[in-house]
Structure formats: C-alpha cells, structure tokens
Amino acid sequence: MAATNTFLAKLVRAWPALPYMALGALLASVYIASSGTAWLSDTEMNGGNLSTLIIASSLAFGAVMLAGTFAAPRVRVGLEKPFAALWGGAMSSAGSLLVILIGPYYFYYLLPGWAIMTLFIFGAVLFGAGLGVVALRCGQLFGALPPRQVILYVAYSQFVVGASFFIVVGSPAWAPVSGGPSLAGILVFVLLPAAAGFLAMLSRYNEQPTQGLERSLSRASLPKSFWKLLAVVFVFSCIVSSVYASSVAISSIDTTLNGSRLVMLVRMVLALALAVVAVGTEGDRLNFGKLYSVVMVVSVALVACLPLVTVLHTVLSQIVSLASVVFELFLWCTLAFIVFQRRVSAVIVFGYGYGAYQLGNGIGWLSGAQALGSLFGAVGEAFAYMIMALIVLACAFVIFSEREFDRLFIPQVEGAPTLDELLMQDLTAERAEEGEGDEPAVKKGRFGVAIEELTETYQLSPRETDVLRCLAMGYNSSTTASKLHISWNTVRTHTRNVYGKLGVHSQQELIALVDEATAGE
Numbered sequence: 001m002a003a004t005n006t007f008l009a010k011l012v013r014a015w016p017a018l019p020y021m022a023l024g025a026l027l028a029s030v031y032i033a034s035s036g037t038a039w040l041s042d043t044e045m046n047g048g049n050l051s052t053l054i055i056a057s058s059l060a061f062g063a064v065m066l067a068g069t070f071a072a073p074r075v076r077v078g079l080e081k082p083f084a085a086l087w088g089g090a091m092s093s094a095g096s097l098l099v100i101l102i103g104p105y106y107f108y109y110l111l112p113g114w115a116i117m118t119l120f121i122f123g124a125v126l127f128g129a130g131l132g133v134v135a136l137r138c139g140q141l142f143g144a145l146p147p148r149q150v151i152l153y154v155a156y157s158q159f160v161v162g163a164s165f166f167i168v169v170g171s172p173a174w175a176p177v178s179g180g181p182s183l184a185g186i187l188v189f190v191l192l193p194a195a196a197g198f199l200a201m202l203s204r205y206n207e208q209p210t211q212g213l214e215r216s217l218s219r220a221s222l223p224k225s226f227w228k229l230l231a232v233v234f235v236f237s238c239i240v241s242s243v244y245a246s247s248v249a250i251s252s253i254d255t256t257l258n259g260s261r262l263v264m265l266v267r268m269v270l271a272l273a274l275a276v277v278a279v280g281t282e283g284d285r286l287n288f289g290k291l292y293s294v295v296m297v298v299s300v301a302l303v304a305c306l307p308l309v310t311v312l313h314t315v316l317s318q319i320v321s322l323a324s325v326v327f328e329l330f331l332w333c334t335l336a337f338i339v340f341q342r343r344v345s346a347v348i349v350f351g352y353g354y355g356a357y358q359l360g361n362g363i364g365w366l367s368g369a370q371a372l373g374s375l376f377g378a379v380g381e382a383f384a385y386m387i388m389a390l391i392v393l394a395c396a397f398v399i400f401s402e403r404e405f406d407r408l409f410i411p412q413v414e415g416a417p418t419l420d421e422l423l424m425q426d427l428t429a430e431r432a433e434e435g436e437g438d439e440p441a442v443k444k445g446r447f448g449v450a451i452e453e454l455t456e457t458y459q460l461s462p463r464e465t466d467v468l469r470c471l472a473m474g475y476n477s478s479t480t481a482s483k484l485h486i487s488w489n490t491v492r493t494h495t496r497n498v499y500g501k502l503g504v505h506s507q508q509e510l511i512a513l514v515d516e517a518t519a520g521e
Contacts, residue, residue, distance in 0.1 A: 012205040019203040020145075020153040022085070023138045023332070024160025025196035026131060029092065031161055032192065033057065033127065035260035038168050038185030039096075043104045049120070051245060051369040053099065056121045057128030058362030064132030065355030072217045072347045075136065079347070082204050085137040089197020092130025096190045098123030105177040130193055132358075137200045139350030142332070143339025147422045150336040152278040154329055158271030164188060165264050217345045225400070225408040226338065226349075230356045232395040233331060236299070237360030238367070239388045240324040243303060245368025247318075259318040266322055274329070288337075288419075289405040291330055296396030299323045303389040331357060334408075341409055341419055406483055420469075420483075421448070447472075450517035458501040467494040471507055472514040 012018055032038050036050045068075040078084055101107055102119045111119070142150050171184030181189075303320065335353040339346045409419035451472065455465045463484075470480040481491045504510045 008202060009205040012202050016206055017153055017156060019199055019206050020138075020141055021157060021160050022134065022196045022199035023142065023154065024157030025164070025192050025199055026134050026138060027157060028161040028164035029131060029192040029196060031264075032165060032168060032189055033096075035165070037165065037260060038189035039100055039103065039181050041104045041181055042179045051365055052120065053124045053127075054245075055362050055365045055369070056124035057095075057131075058358050058365065060125040060128030061132045061135070062355045062357070062359030062362060064129045065136060065351045065358065068132075068136055068347050069351035069355070072345055072351070076140075076217070076345055076347045079133075079137045079140060083201060085134050085200035086194075086197040088130045088133025088137070089194040089200075090130070092127050092134070092193030092197075093190050095123045095126025095128075095130060096193060098126065100181065100186055100190065103180065105180040127193070128358075131196070132355075134193070134196045134200055135354060136347060136350060139335065139339070139346040139354065141200065141203050142336040143346035143349065145336065146340065147333075147337050147419065148278055150333055150340075152275060154333055155271050155275035155278060158267060158274070158329070162264055162268045162271070164192060169261065217348065219348060221342065221344055222348070223408060223410070225404045228400045228404055229334075229408065230352055232400040233353065234356045234360040235395050236296070236327060236392060237324070237357050238364040239303065239392055240299065240320055240327075241361045241364030242368030243388070244321045244324070245365040259321075263318050263322050263325070267325055270326065288330065288334065289402040292405055293396060293402050295323060295327050295330060296392060299327070300389045300393045300396070303385055303392060328357065337419055337422070338408065341411075341417070341422060403482060410485060446518045447514075450514055454502070454514065454517055460498065460501060464494050464498050464501075467491060468498050468510070471495065471498070471510055474511065
C-alpha cells in the first residue's frame with residue numbers, strides 16, 4: 001500500500017494536472033451516455049431509451065448537487081476525505097453496469113417489463129447521482145485554481161472527452177453478444193465514472209495553491225447577479241436540451257450517432273482554441289462577458305432558424321447541442337472564478353450553478369421528448385421555436401446581461417483583485433512563501449507589469465491606475481465607468497489626471513505609451 005501511495009505521489013508531482021482531468025472523465029461519461037454510442041444495441045429504433053437514461057440521470061445529477069448546498073459544511077468536509085470521490089465514481093459505474101446488464105441480449109428476457117424499466121431507471125439514477133458527487137469534488141479542485149489555470153485545465157479536459165469518445169467509436173466492433181454493444185463500449189461506459197472518481201482522489205497528493213484560505217459557506221455572500229445567472233442557466237439548459245431531444249425523438253439512432261461524431265470533432269477544435277487562448281494571449285483579451293453574449297446570440301439565431309430549414313433541421317439541432325457544450329464550459333469556468341475570486345465554498349457555488357444546469361437539462365429532455373411535439377401541433381412549429389428564441393434572448397439581455405456578468409465579480413474587500421486582474425496573471429505564477437500573507441504572489445503578464453511600472457513611475461493613485469488600465473484596453477469612458485462602478489464624471493476627472501501625469505493628450509497616445517512599455521518587458 002505504501003509503495004502504491006509513493007508511486008501515485010510521484011505521478012502527480014510529475015503531472016500536476018492529472019487530478020483535474022477528473023473533469024474530463026466526468027464530462028466524457030455524460031457525453032458517451034447521452035450519445036448512446038457505448039450502450040445501445042441494434043434493437044434500438046428511436047431515441048426512447050436514450051431519452052429515459054438522460055432524463056433520469058440528469059435529474060439525479062442535479063438533485064445531488066442541489067441537495068449538497070443544504071448541508072454544505074458537512075458535504076465540504078466529506079468531499080475532502082480521500083475516497084469520497086472514488087465512492088461516487090464507483091456508484092456511478094455500478095449504475096452504468098446495471099444499464100448494460102438489463103439491456104437486450106442479457107437479462108432483458110428473464111424479467112417482466114415493469115422490472116426491466118424499474119431497474120433501468122434505477123441504474124440511470126445511480127449513474128447520475130454518483131457523477132453529482134464527483135462533480136462537487138471537481139468543483140472544489142477547480143475553485144482553488146487561478147482563472148487562467150482553470151481555462152487551461154478545462155481545455156485539457158475536453159481532450160480527455162474526445163479521446164474517450166473516439167476510443168469507443170474506433171475500437172473493434174466485437175461484442176460479447178451478437179447485436180449488443182461492443183466490448184470496448186461497455187468497458188468505457190462502465191469504467192469512466194470510476195476513473196473520474198479515481199483521478200479526483202489523486203488530488204490528495206497535489207498541493208493546492210489556495211487550500212488554506214477560508215471559504216464562506218453563507219448564501220448571503222453571493223451577489224444578486226449570481227441568482228440571476230442561475231435563472232438563465234436553468235432556462236437556457238431547458239430550452240436547448242428540449243430542442244435537441246425533440247430532434248432525437250424523430251431521428252433514427254444512426255442519425256443521432258453520426259451527429260454526435262460531428263459535434264465531438266468541433267468540440268476538439270474548440271478545446272484547442274481554448275488552450276491557445278489560455279496560454280498565448282494577454283489577460284485583457286480574455287473577456288468572458290462577451291463570450292457569454294456571443295453564445296446566447298448564436299443560440300437565439302439557431303433556435304429561431306430551425307423551422308425554416310427542414311432539410312438541415314438535424315444538422316442545426318446538432319449545432320444547438322454544440323452551443324450547449326460551449327455554454328457548459330463557460331459555466332464551469334465562471335463558477336470556478338466565483339469560488340476563487342469571492343472566496344465562497346465550491347459546494348455552494350457549484351451545487352447551485354451546475355446543479356441548476358443539470359436539472360434544466362433533465363427537465364428539457366423530458367419536455368422535448370414528451371411535450372414539445374404536442375406544443376408544435378397546438379401553436380405551430382415556427383411559432384413555438386420563435387417563443388423559445390425570444391426567451392433565450394430575454395435571458396441574455398434582460399435577466400443576465402454582460403453588465404450583470406461584470407457585477408458578479410465586484411470585489412467585496414477594498415484592494416481585492418478583480419476578475420480582469422486575475423485573468424492577467426501568468427500561468428507560470430509563483431506561489432507566495434508560507435507566512436507572507438493570505439494572497440498568493442503571482443507573476444503578472446507583460447501588460448500587467450507595464451501598468452504597474454507606469455503607476456510607480458508617474459505616481460498614479462489606485463483609482464487612476466484602474467482608469468489607466470481600462471483606457472489602455474481600449475474602453476471608452478462609459479464602459480470604464482460601468483466596469484469600475486463609478487460615475488462618468490469621475491472617470492473623466494481621473495482621465496484628465498492620468499493624461500496630465502503621463503504627458504499624453506489622447507487615448508491613442510496613452511495606448512501607444514502602454515504598448516511601448518509592454519514591448520520593453
């Protein structure tokens with residue numbers, strides 16, 4: 001046992017990102033289950049069993065995460081025990097195995113119909129509930145990372161998803177029973193959740209940069225913007241999943257599986273782009289508020305166009321599914337940012353945030369598979385899709401706009417870093433020595449270092465430095481006032497002071513001065 005622990009400790013020291021790949025195994029488990037690639041047999045003619053599995057597992061997934069918020073102190077302590085995540089993964093794997101065993105060609109013909117359906121739903125619930133435990137632990141791990149590190153590890157996790165999926169698709173189609181799922185598919189479907197729990201358990205060998213910091217367990221410490229975000233997450237997840245579920249219900253299994261391959265290919269391209277953004281850009285280019293707006297606008301356009309292109313209906317529904325994937329990644333990063341920047345327990349933030357997403361996903365699939373067809377018949381397909389598009393539009397620009405996203409990260413303590421400042425930290429950030437303060441020391445990007453040098457050279461005040469940073473990013477006075485939560489007149493006053501001290505006469509001259517300082521770093 002000691003030798004095993006020593007080997008695992010050396011492995012994690014050699015590859016510190018390994019425990020965070022638990023998120024990849026978790027998302028791969030969900031995607032492979034929802035695509036049907038690994039567990040459907042040749043008797044499946046439509047998406048009925050697929051919908052049932054997704055509905056039951058998603059509702060159980062969301063329920064476990066939301067339930068954890070009501071006992072957050074005990075759940076937090078329990079999740080930090082060495083084998084908590086491993087037990088969650090094992091429970092999920094047991095549910096996967098049960099789904100396989102009661103399928104066609106195994107125990108299906110030995111049990112009455114009611115028992116088959118009961119066991120199938122029970123297996124799906126076990127699968128989802130176990131993943132909920134693993135997801136809470138993953139939330140704790142990612143919430144302890146600085147933002148750019150979160151983005152990079154989320155990108156890495158997508159490669160784990162892709163590798164798992166294409167292992168199933170590309171492996172030999174030999175099946176233990178003719179007509180049933182392939183052996184490779186069965187093994188991946190059953191073992192992936194356990195692998196997610198095992199990887200999360202490896203975090204015990206990895207020192208966390210902010211493990212010792214206190215985390216608030218009070219819901220009152222979360223701003224109103226967070227609860228607005230939850231409403232948008234739930235509504236968006238409901239609508240997008242219902243659109244996709246309605247497409248699955250009327251499509252053949254082969255069409256669904258082919259669409260899943262297409263989505264996965266595009267997902268890998270997006271993961272590569274995300275990794276490049278995390279590694280190769282300066283912090284001022286990482287604007288998650290704008291990314292949120294883009295995803296929502298694209299989703300609105302896709303949902304509104306679905307009834308107008310009958311021939312490409314299936315393709316567009318897959319693109320809607322891809323928009324949901326992008327939104328999920330955006331959500332995971334945002335929740336981790338909240339935990340890190342606002343010092344709130346991951347059990348609270350991820351329990352509500354990701355729990356609402358999974359709950360919306362389950363309810364959306366239920367409505368898409370069961371009720372959306374009736375709605376189409378009652379009001380017309382085009383009108384129904386238009387209503388859903390308008391709801392998503394209202395979410396994006398009324399309930400939770402880009403401005404609300406900025407408000408989500410207003411520092412609670414004077415002098416605390418903003419999200420923009422945290423995103424400027426290099427991935428090579430060095431941690432503070434023990435006893436030198438609560439905040440970790442970081443090596444900032446060239447832009448951040450240039451701003452600090454200009455501040456010191458020209459003796460700028462803290463607020464003048466904030467204005468300088470915004471102006472150097474190209475923001476106008478109105479946007480700067482919104483981001484700093486001060487009046488437009490105050491911005492103009494600080495701008496005049498900054499111009500005077502730096503000896504410039506326009507924003508373009510200021511940007512040129514900052515660029516020159518940045519190039520010198």
